[in-house]
Amino acid sequence: MKGKEYLPESIINLIKLEKDFDAIRAFRYKDTSSWIRVKNYLYNLTLNSAVNVGNFSVKEFFTKNGVTLIAISLKNYLLNAIDKKEKTLFVSAGSGLFYHKEEVLDTFLPKYINLDESIYLLSGDHVEKLIKFKEYITKNRAIIYSYLVGPIKVILTKLFARFIKFDINSDIIEFLKENGMDTTKEDLQKIHANFIITIYLYKLFLLPFKIKKAYIISAYSNSEIIYLLKKRGIEVIELQHGIIGSAHRAYNYAKKDALLPAPQKIDVYNNFWKEELIKAGFFKAEDINVVGRWKYDLIDKNLTIFDNRYLLFTGQGGFYEKIIKLFNKANRYLEDNRLKVLYLPHPNETKEMINRLKKEITNPNVIVLEQNKKYTTEQYIYNSLAHISVYSSCHFDTMHYKDKTYIFDILKDNPMNYYIKNFPNSFIPIKKLDDIKI
Secondary structure, three states: OOOHHHOOHHHHHHHHHHHHOOHHHHOEEOOEEOHHHHHHHHHHHOOOOOEOOOOOOHHHHHOHHHHHHHHHHHHHHHHHHHOOOOEEEEEEEHHHEEEEOOEEEEOOOOOOOOHHHEEEEEEOOOHHHHHHHHHHHHHOOOEEHHHHHHHHHHHHHHHHHHHOOOOOOHHHHHHHHHOOOOOOHHHHHHHHHHHHHHHHHHHHHHOOOOEEEEEEEOHHHOHHHHHHHHHOOOEEEEEOOOOOOOOOHHHOOOOOOOOOOOOOEEEEOOHHHHHHHHHHOOOOHHHEEEOOOHHHHHOOOOOOOHHHOEEEEEOOOEOHHHHHHHHHOOHHHHHHOOOEEEEEOOOOOOHHHHHHHHHHOOOOOEEEOOOOOOOOHHHHHHHOOEEEEOOOOHHHHHHHHOOOEEEEOOOOOOOOHHHHHHOOOOEEEEOOHHHOOO
16 A cells, blocks of 8 residues: 555554454454444544543533433434434534524535435534524434433443453553553453443434434444444445545554444545545445535635635644744744734634633734634635644645645644655645745
């Protein structure tokens, strides 16, 4: 595979686990495997020291708005359950909802899915964000499934995880510790047990629904649902929602094992991503369908933002000390070039995180945007003179409009290194803003 030597070290180590320790079957449960869940957990261990996106807390469920959203989801679940028509299942994410010209849209919803003929599931997001879309959720019978299933899953895992007997090869634990993924046998046993419990929970959750086909974003986060759908003979198609291919742990497996609860097909934005998936070796060419990305069509080419003389930095919910330092040292460069920097928060960055940036960034030419941003992310990218991030799918949205994107080069095992090495004229590493020549 071209560029294989440039894969992140964490990805290479996970592939070694699959090859040398038969990890897929080491985490087997009956006719499936929890390996996708375990692999995602292990990969995140290499990032947690740097990234700290704001996950929503249990306390949010007990607020007035939290109870309201749970009640709406429960009502919508019952309405879908008593509707005996065969429908398409569409599993999306609450973080994808946004306003565009006073209309609520789902960034992950492709044009070929009709919500009137679908069972519409949304993964959770912060209650105060989702409550703004209350009317949309009600109208489309959307079920925030993580609000309904999540708390029950936590309780059942605490009650029954210890009764699930499962042993892990100590050589695997030793390999993980030697390669920077410091975890314990007990942690991995808990993830495996949680996977099993979640399967039975979703089996009950999906039981009333008549499903003819399923479209799912972030398949690696929904492996239990995918396993159950495939067991029922339902075709599962993943919808691209960000970076995919060789440099992503969820699309790079040492072998295509029948135990993996992975989708049969995947719809991607363009031929670039199709080629990346083919190089990764898991999906065959006939399993990959190029469908475009409708959100690109929303761009207003006549719009002006800050005289269109700004750099856009898209956040990940971390690296704050280095990002603040980057901005505060760039005042002369920004002044000389008559530039602004707009910092666009990640959807999971909390108000506290954003307030920290506003407080500690002293450069008057840097503007930290709010979560309820005025325009779409793609519009900000389109109007910018350049885009910067540590690692983000926004790099590739930038490539749709421009010939290059910039990587703030502070992360040793950055997945973007793969693209920097393979596409050096398009993915440009920088240490300071001055490295960007306007």
